[in-house]
């Protein structure tokens with residue numbers, strides 16, 4: 001088939017005095033075509049951000065990983081072909097790699113986490129940590145007895161952003177196995193993050209189990225006393241403080257946090273001097289192992305204290321589910337357009353447990 005631009009060119013050339021304009025138009029079209037991104041040999045007329053889809057996952061979670069990849073590809077990535085990065089504390093099996101590559105529409109890379117970042121640091125009292133896990137298990141605290149869960153939480157709190165495979169990326173979208181995206185996502189959230197100077201994006205906000213973080217807040221308060229230079233003057237501390245308009249030293253932690261199994265965020269924040277100091281301070285206290293600090297409250301408290309509040313964004317247009325909660329966009333247009341397949345009535349946004357009203361009140 002003769003390209004449209006060539007036909008236009010031939011017609012144009014019949015008119016001698018329009019030759020110059022015609023050539024200029026043709027050249028313009030040519031340049032535009034060169035600007036489109038090229039993925040695995042196919043040309044796509046989209047502009048991508050410096051961003052990746054990121055999944056920490058085990059080989060045994062292959063089917064759940066594929067469920068998530070299928071969802072995000074169909075709802076979003078088939079139009080963009082963002083690359084994927086998969087991380088694991090073990091080597092990925094050949095089967096895992098082959099299946100995942102077959103489903104992802106962008107480039108795929110697999111990384112193995114250094115064992116030093118997936119083990120207890122040398123200064124942890126191993127007996128104390130073991131006793132604490134036993135006690136938490138007996139108390140019926142979720143993942144209370146699991147050491148690997150603690151490695152995972154510590155890794156996701158700090159080390160993940162420093163992985164070799166992420167060094168050249170600015171933004172990531174955290175994807176967990178077996179999650180649901182219930183709405184088509186026509187616009188690129190990464191582009192939104194860049195254009196609006198956002199550093200942290202969330203969809204669900206809820207309270208943490210207090211029994212997993214008995215001394216977390218005390219440790220954060222100590223950080224704020226020792227390193228006041230890192231507390232942002234325009235912070236969103238009111239999201240995590242009780243009472244919300246109190247100051248960090250006099251307030252309690254209200255347990256509200258962004259549910260980190262979904263995150264779209266700026267890796268440069270987690271690699272910043274301020275966050276590195278925050279993570280190191282928390283890590284030195286041993287709370288990831290003596291208690292069971294989750295990466296969600298750690299990330300959320302850091303975002304609320306260290307970032308300007310307008311760098312945090314609630315992605316209302318994204319319908320999302322991770323057991324046991326789902327949330328659904330609130331506007332009519334998302335539903336009458338057929339973009340979404342979820343129930344607003346059942347959305348976690350309206351649950352008595354949701355911390356979203358608190359967020360919305362803070363930024364209103």
Ligand SMILES: Nc1nc2c(ncn2[C@@H]2O[C@H](COP(=O)(O)OP(=O)(O)O)[C@@H](O)[C@H]2O)c(=O)[nH]1
Pocket residue numbers: 055056057058061087088089090148149152175176177261
């Ligand atoms: N490679 C690896 N990934 C893990 C391990 N434990 C948890 N993960 C991943 O860490 C994330 C959170 O774990 P998950 O079991 O979903 O915890 P939950 O969402 O808090 O119930 C998921 O992406 C898991 O695949 C582990 O031991 N090894």
Ligand SMILES: [Mg+2]
Pocket residue numbers: 176177261322
């Ligand atoms: Mg999960």
